[in-house]
Amino acid sequence: xxxxxxxxxxxxxxxxxxxxxxxxxxxxxxxxxxxxxxxxxxxxxxxxxxxxxxxxxxxxxxxxxxxxxxxxxxxxxxxxxxxxxxxxxxxxxxxxxxxxxxxxxxxxxxxxxxxxxxxxxxxxxxxxxxxxxxxxxxxxxxxxxxxxxxxxxxxxxxxxxxxxxxxxxxxxxxxxxxxxxxxxxxxxxxxxxxxxxxxxxxxxxxxxxxxxxxxxxxxxxxxxxxxxxxxxxxxxxxxxxxxxxxxxxxxxxxxxxxxxxxxxxxxxxxxxxxxxxxxxxxxxxxxxxxxxxxxxxxxxxxxxxxxxxxxxxxxxxxxxxxxxxxxxxxxxxxxxxxxxxxxxxxxxxxxxxxxxxxxxxxxxxxxxxxxxxxxxxxxxxxxxxxxxxxxxxxxxxxxxxxxxxxxxxxxxxxxxxxxxxxxxxxxxxxxxxxxxxxxxxxxxxxxxxxxxxxxxxxxxxxxxxxxxxxxxxxxxxxxxxxxxxxxxxxxxxxxxxxxxxxxxxxxxxxxxxxxxxxxxxxxxxxxxxxxxxxxxxxxxxxxxxxxxxxxxxxxxxxxxxxxxxxxxxxxxxxxxxxxxxxxxx
Numbered sequence: 001x002x003x004x005x006x007x008x009x010x011x012x013x014x015x016x017x018x019x020x021x022x023x024x025x026x027x028x029x030x031x032x033x034x035x036x037x038x039x040x041x042x043x044x045x046x047x048x049x050x051x052x053x054x055x056x057x058x059x060x061x062x063x064x065x066x067x068x069x070x071x072x073x074x075x076x077x078x079x080x081x082x083x084x085x086x087x088x089x090x091x092x093x094x095x096x097x098x099x100x101x102x103x104x105x106x107x108x109x110x111x112x113x114x115x116x117x118x119x120x121x122x123x124x125x126x127x128x129x130x131x132x133x134x135x136x137x138x139x140x141x142x143x144x145x146x147x148x149x150x151x152x153x154x155x156x157x158x159x160x161x162x163x164x165x166x167x168x169x170x171x172x173x174x175x176x177x178x179x180x181x182x183x184x185x186x187x188x189x190x191x192x193x194x195x196x197x198x199x200x201x202x203x204x205x206x207x208x209x210x211x212x213x214x215x216x217x218x219x220x221x222x223x224x225x226x227x228x229x230x231x232x233x234x235x236x237x238x239x240x241x242x243x244x245x246x247x248x249x250x251x252x253x254x255x256x257x258x259x260x261x262x263x264x265x266x267x268x269x270x271x272x273x274x275x276x277x278x279x280x281x282x283x284x285x286x287x288x289x290x291x292x293x294x295x296x297x298x299x300x301x302x303x304x305x306x307x308x309x310x311x312x313x314x315x316x317x318x319x320x321x322x323x324x325x326x327x328x329x330x331x332x333x334x335x336x337x338x339x340x341x342x343x344x345x346x347x348x349x350x351x352x353x354x355x356x357x358x359x360x361x362x363x364x365x366x367x368x369x370x371x372x373x374x375x376x377x378x379x380x381x382x383x384x385x386x387x388x389x390x391x392x393x394x395x396x397x398x399x400x401x402x403x404x405x406x407x408x409x410x411x412x413x414x415x416x417x418x419x420x421x422x423x424x425x426x427x428x429x430x431x432x433x434x435x436x437x438x439x440x441x442x443x444x445x446x447x448x449x450x451x452x453x454x455x456x457x458x459x460x461x462x463x464x465x466x467x468x469x470x471x472x473x474x475x476x477x478x479x480x481x482x483x484x485x486x487x488x489x490x491x492x493x494x495x496x497x498x499x500x501x502x503x504x505x506x507x508x509x510x511x512x513x514x515x516x517x518x519x520x521x522x523x524x525x526x527x528x529x530x531x532x533x534x535x536x537x538x539x540x541x542x543x544x545x546x547x548x549x550x551x552x553x554x555x556x557x558x559x560x561x562x563x564x565x566x567x568x569x570x571x572x573x574x575x576x577x578x579x580x581x582x583x584x585x
Contacts, residue, residue, distance in 0.1 A: 060102040060122060068106065071096045074115070085109070096121070097139075104128045118143070119161070126150040140165070141183065148172035162187070163208065170194045178203055185235070186211035192223045196259065199227055210235040219251070226251040227259070283333075286340040287442065287525045290518045291329045291449075295322050303510050307503035310490040313467025321460050325453065332449045336442060343438050347533070350431045354424060354537070358544070361420040365413055369555055372409050376402060376559060380566045399567045406559055413552045421545050425538070432534050439526050446526075450519040457515065461508040468504055472497050 061067070065085055072083045074093035083091060088109040094116050101121040105128055107113070115137045116129075123143040129135070130153035138154070141163035148167060151157065152175035159181040160173075167187040173179060179201050190213035198204060207228065209215055215235070217223070224234055225247035231239055248256070283289040297303070299318060308314050379402050383395050475494040493500055 059100070061100050062103065063096065063099075063101055063106045065106075067096060067099060067101075068094070071099075107132065129154065151175050158203075164211075170197050173197075173201070177201065180204060181206040183208040184212070185209060188212065189214050192217055192219065195224055196227050199259070199263070202230060204228065205231060206233040207231055208235050222247045222251040226256055284525075286333075286337050287446070287522055287529070288333055288336055290522045290525075291332065294329065294518070295325050298511055298514060303507070303514070305503035305507050306489070307493045307500050308464065308468070308507060310493050311464070311468055311471055313463065313471065317460055317463045317467070321456055324456055328449060328452055328456075332445065335445055339438065339442055339445075343435065343442075346431075346435065346438070350427070354427065357420065357424060357427075361416060365416060365552070368409060368412060372405065372559070375405070376562065380562065383566050396567070399563060402563055403560075406556065406563065410552070410556050413556075414549075417545065417548050417552070421541065424541055428534060428537055428541070432530075435530060435533075439530050443523050443526050446522045447519065450515055450522075453515050454512065457508065457511045461504065461511075464504050464507070465501070468500050469497075472500060 068088065069082050069085065071094050072091050073095050075090070077083060089111045091110055092112055092114045094107075094110065094113055097117050098120045101118065101123060103125065104118065104123060107116075107128060108131065110116075110132060112134055113132050114134050116132065116135060117139040119139045120142040123140065124145060126140065126145060126148065127150045129138070129150055133153065134156060135154050136156055137159040138157060139161045141161045143165055145162060145165040145167060148162065148170070149172045151160075151172060154176050156178060157176040158178055160176065160179060161181075161183040163183045164186040167184060168189065170184065170189060173182075180203050182198070182201075182204060185208040189209060192214060194214070195209075198207065207224070209224075214220060221234070221243075224231070225239065225244045229244055229248060233239060280289050280292055283292055298321075379398055383398065472494050475491075493503075
C-alpha cells in the first residue's frame with residue numbers, strides 16, 4: 001500500500017492500545033489491513049498466499065481429529081507434546097486457518113474455548129457454534145459466507161471478524177449483546193440503513209466496513225457517526241469526537257429523532273416486561289400469580305365474542321365485574337401474603353433447628369474422635385519407645401485395650417448418628433403435619449375466592465342474557481331506526497337472536513373453564529411446594545447419613561490400621577530367651 005495508507009494503519013494500531021481489550025497487540029487479526037501494518041514484506045507475503053489460495057487446487061477438508069490436535073494453541077502443554085482428543089474440553093484457543101475447511105463441524109468437546117480462528121478457508125455457512133458458550137473471539141474472515149447466522153447462543157462474544165466474505169446484510173447478531181469489535185470489511189453491503197441495526201449493541205467500539213459499496217456513499221462517514229455515536233474506531237481510524245457531535249447535530253436530524261423516540265418506546269416496553277416478570281415471580285412465591293391480569297384474561301379479545309360487544313349493557317356489566325374482582329383479589333392477596341409470611345418464618349426456623357442439631361452432633365463426634373486420637377497417640381508412643389523385636393505382654397494388653405476402646409468409639413458414633421437421624425426424621429414429620437395444615441388453609445382460601453368468582457360470573461352472565469334479550473326485542477320493534485343505524489354489525493347481531501344467545505353462552509363457558517383452570521393451578525402449586533420441600537429434606541438427610549457413616553468408617557479404619565501397624569513390630573518375644581509366643585506359652 002501507499003505510505004499514507006500504512007501511516008493510517010499504524011495510527012490505528014497505536015490507538016488500539018487505549019481500548020479496554022488489546023486485541024491487536026495480544027493476537028493480531030487476520031484482516032489483511034491489520035496484518036499488513038507491520039511491514040511491506042508481510043503485505044507481499046499475504047498477497048502471495050491469497051493468490052496461491054485462488055489458483056491452487058486443494059481438496060476440501062472437514063475438521064478431523066488430526067486437524068484439531070494440530071490446531072490447539074492454548075494452553076500449551078508443559079512437556080511440549082501435542083494435545084490429545086480427551087483433553088479438548090480444556091483447550092481455550094484453537095486455530096484452523098488455511099486448511100481448506102468446507103464446513104464447521106466436530107467442535108462438540110471444546111467447552112472452554114474462548115478463541116476460534118477459522119479464517120482463510122472455504123466455509124459458506126456459519127453453523128455448529130452455538131454450544132461454544134465461552135467463546136469471546138471468532139475469526140471467520142476470508143471465507144465464502146453469505147449470511148450472518150448461527151450465533152444466537154454466543155452471548156459472551158466480544159470480537160467477530162467476517163472480513164472478506166460475501167455478506168449482503170447486517171443481521172443475525174442479536175445473540176451477541178456484548179459485541180465490542182466487528183469486522184465486515186470487503187463484503188457486499190451497500191445500504192446505509194443496514195448500519196442502523198448496529199445501534200442496539202451498546203458495547204460496540206470498533207467497526208470495519210471498509211471495502212463495501214456502502215463506503216462509496218458520500219454520507220457514509222456522517223451516517224455512521226450519527227447513528228453509532230459510541231464507536232471509537234471506524235475502518236481502522238480513531239474517530240474524532242468533534243466529528244461525532246457535528247454528525248449528531250447536522251445529519252438526518254428528523255429521522256434520527258424518530259429513531260431515538262422508537263428506541264425509547266421499545267426500551268420502556270422492555271422495562272415494563274421485566275418489571276412485570278418481577279411482580280409475577282414475587283406473586284408466585286405466595287402462590288398468587290394466577291390472580292395477576294385475571295380480568296384481562298377473562299375479557300381478552302381471544303375470549304370475548306364480537307357479538308356481545310354491540311350490546312349497550314355489556315360495558316357497564318364488564319366494569320362492574322372488574323371492580324368487584326379487583327376488590328376480591330386485593331382481599332385474597334392481603335390474606336395469602338400474611339399467611340405466606342408466617343409460612344416462610346416457620347420454614348426458616350425449621351431449617352435453622354435442623355442445621356443446629358446436625359452441627360451439635362458433628363461437633364460432639366469430632367471431639368470424641370480427637371480425644372481418642374490423642375489417647376491413641378499417647379499409648380502408641382509408649383510402645384514405640386520399647387526397642388524390641390516383639391511386644392511384651394503388657395504392651396499387648398495396652399493394644400488390646402486400645403482396640404476395645406476403638407470399638408466403643410465406633411458404637412458411640414453410630415449410636416449418635418442413628419439418634420440424630422431418627423430425631424430429624426421425626427422433626428420433619430411433625431413439621432410436615434403443621435405445614436400441611438397451613439397449606440390446607442391457603443388452599444381453602446383460594447377455593448373460597450374462586451367460588452366467589454364463579455358467583456360474579458353468574459351475575460354477569462344473567463345480566464348479559466337479560467340485557468341481550470331486551471335489546472333484541474327493542475331492535476325488532478324499531479326496524480325503522482335499525483335501517484338508519486350506521487352500525488351494520490349491531491344490526492346483524494341484534495337481528496339474530498339465536499347467534500347472540502349462543503355467543504353469550506360460549507362466553508360464559510369460556511369464563512367458567514378459565515376459573516376452574518386457575519383454581520386447579522393454585523392448588524397444584526401449593527401441593528407441589530409441600531411435596532417437593534419435604535422430599536428434598538428427606539433426600540438430603542438420606543445422603544447426609546450415608547456420608548456420615550462413610551466418614552466414620554474411614555476414621556475408624558485409619559485408627560485401626562495405625563494400631564495394627566504398632567502391634568506388628570514383631571511376632572516373637574521370650575523374656576527368658578526360650579521358645580514360645582508373645583504371651584510365654
